[in-house]
Amino acid sequence: MNKETTRIPLSVRRIAIDTYRENVAYMHRACSFYHTEGFQALSKIEVDASGNGNGNPLLAVLNIVDDETIIGPDELGLSEQAFEQLGIEDGARVFINHAQPPNSLQSIHRKIAGARLNGQEYKRIIKDIGQNRYSKIEIAAFLVACAETGLEREEVLHLTQAMLENGDRLNWGEELVVDKHCIGGIPGNRTTPLIVSIVAAHGILIPKTSSRAITSPAGTADTMEVATRVELDPDRLREIVKNQRGCLAWGGTAHLAPVDDILITVERPLALDSPGQMVSSILSKKLAAGSTHLLIDIPIGPSAKVKSHLGDGLRLRKLFEFVADQVGLHLEVVITDGRQPVGRGIGPVLEMRDIMQVLECQPDAPSDLREKSLQLAGRILEFDPDVRGGMGYQLARDILDSRRALTKFQHIISEQGPQEQTFTLGKHLHEVCAPKKGSISAIDNLHIARIARLAGAPMDKGAGVDLHKKLGDTVEEGEPLYSIYAEFPSDFHFAIQSASEDMGYTLSDQKAGQGDYQWQY
């Protein structure tokens, strides 16, 4: 039978609805040619611009519309994401079809049944996800299936390789290309601008790009944006890295790990962070960026992602090492103090203040941020064969104290282009005070991050939390523990409400005496 005569096209129309990384198609309930309800229960339709099923059909969840001003009966609406992906003109003809479930879903069911998947299966899964053939609930099924019984280390390797093959890979043409990565979860932990400045000042290539916050109160890119342009096209970014040996920009435009970006949109809302997914995500991204040497920072603490050094911390370290060795990446892991936020400020403007204090060697600069940055930078400097083992820390300190790191930082931001807007602290200020005398025995990273986020960080650069007391400090009743800054009244309200339910600090009667920052366990 002749497909051309039996398949009826709809006219495509861009619907100005941003559905956040889920393709959504809109059809009128009284669609002239297709039965909308049959499609809807099955969840997904295939939208095909070619009319012959070749090319790359788009998969979308179907929403049924009962209002002709939104979509007419002869039209197919597509959400902004979906429309862009299809890449055709408004009004063009499209054909729709029942979406076949991707074949690789069978492997997901095998994983749910407890099987160990092989390399081919991971390749097919990652390819299908990369082509947007998975709905969000299918991605959730994949992630939970991997998290629950865990991935064997060979599976993590397969997954890493599959992610690596699905995307571009940079080649810097140098033998030593370094990077650092923290597994996250510690607010204010803004060591990257300091480390990049120190390492690039020494002359090692560190083409690290930074992320924006997804669920945290700031990513390095959000913070750097206070001082400089961070959204640069990939060619320009490459030029800056070659000139300055490093950059302090957002990596989002590079499309180096497209599947990882998709997985993250489900992992974050689910607060899923399984070791296998984490290791494959980080390593595939770093390899795609062309790194040869990588330092991994695993903070440990009661409210950090990893709670114990000898249990989870050690297993995670071994997993990083196994996969890195197999894919030819020189990797070192450091275990750091994750018992509380690093530095004082949480939120872009506040974090930038802390960074400048350290770079300018101000006497009141937060010592934990300075110390941690020097230690990590020192370890990276020792990747250089010409740096004697054990001398990295001292070298890093010399570069910082001689203001060479500050100069490098200034060169990088001037080449990226200065920020034209001036960002200041949020105009609404609320102080959270100690309800009684005592000493600080615990600070909840997650809750402090949540308060800063609710206050408007990172969307409002000047919003966030400024910590006045850290672990081991003693306070009098009524003394301020931290300040909340916000720009918008609604955000200010949300943040204060959250802090009043739980201030995130634990006070004990005796001095805990355990407060000083230990850079490494």
Added chain:
Amino acid sequence: MNKETTRIPLSVRRIAIDTYRENVAYMHRACSFYHTEGFQALSKIEVDASGNGNGNPLLAVLNIVDDETIIGPDELGLSEQAFEQLGIEDGARVFINHAQPPNSLQSIHRKIAGARLNGQEYKRIIKDIGQNRYSKIEIAAFLVACAETGLEREEVLHLTQAMLENGDRLNWGEELVVDKHCIGGIPGNRTTPLIVSIVAAHGILIPKTSSRAITSPAGTADTMEVATRVELDPDRLREIVKNQRGCLAWGGTAHLAPVDDILITVERPLALDSPGQMVSSILSKKLAAGSTHLLIDIPIGPSAKVKSHLGDGLRLRKLFEFVADQVGLHLEVVITDGRQPVGRGIGPVLEMRDIMQVLECQPDAPSDLREKSLQLAGRILEFDPDVRGGMGYQLARDILDSRRALTKFQHIISEQGPQEQTFTLGKHLHEVCAPKKGSISAIDNLHIARIARLAGAPMDKGAGVDLHKKLGDTVEEGEPLYSIYAEFPSDFHFAIQSASEDMGYTLSDQKAGQGDYQWQY
């Protein structure tokens, strides 16, 4: 601080988009008071009509709109489902808030980590799901987490009890209230109208309500709708059951197991059907409907849900028995032949034809449908203490052959109200023929169901598949195996395309000799 002065209301507006059981809220990107992007990344917002956080706030996924004709900057749009749930007027004031993740998500994470959850945890999970506090990806996480490491039988009991507590429960005030349930997956398996007619004719109370198809080509309610009204309000339905001892209506309006209805919207697209979820879903629904005695039909076959009698089939039977005993339900399990569709027709009109042939004792009535219905009805009749063990089948046959079942069927449909519309077979007909001479050695239930569904069943009553050959039959080359009926050209095309890729029949050279229906293994 005073909430009233800091929280700013938006004007709520119903958006005529049907988002299929996921609450979606629409805000303009340039919303006057709230930062849309901060909300979006966190996935969910809380919509509160009371302004004080009391009452039951609605949870919704946020879509950002860039078109003021869809939603203005001072407005909050809600999808049809969400708007109905909130139950307020168009234009009323609503307040929005960052959605707190439901507390019970911590138990989901414990389950993912391999823990066994207790009764309290299941209660909280089911309560939160019942209040629409879970997004679809969170429901997917729960279902996969339960499927992967499996639920211990105590957990299935906890889950059943939690589902039972969350919804209404009927009490018929009689000692013997029977029901039957097939775990599904076999097309054309329309024994319910026959069994209800036989059992009700005998006088046992069988208040079984039926479902509509979600992903199958017909549910009993879809098929019955060919002959009668099936959507009746709960009070009327109760009256009919009391008058007739049974009914043949849709159970969807009764809201007996609201959480199960929500879980199904994620289970079906994921094709998840884990034993624990299945048992708790079925038993909680039957108990809520007031049943005291239940017959469970587990079909076994290569393309049935359960493949082996002694393996999966036995484990599933034991699980049903364990939970039923604990919750005080008298339950019997029968294992039936699930190697192929039952009867000939698949799709509402075709299935109704088969049913009438059996009820009218026509000589060419499909013998497998008749036989299976008699056997199951016979087992149910034996729940009656006055029926001697082993005599149920004979009694059922007498009721059928004496046309008492037919009379009962006619009384029920006349009391439910006759169907005013006349449904006929779809006008497009395509025959799928044997590509060679041979005997039918396998019929793929799933694929035949898919073809019938693509042809338009159950939305088009006259669409579906009519089987001319069953297991063990011999065919000549070119002889028709089955016919496809469709109403719409696009559906006709989809069904033929699918049948041409895979006809769903396996032909072997020798006569298989295994075709006769075995009602029980």
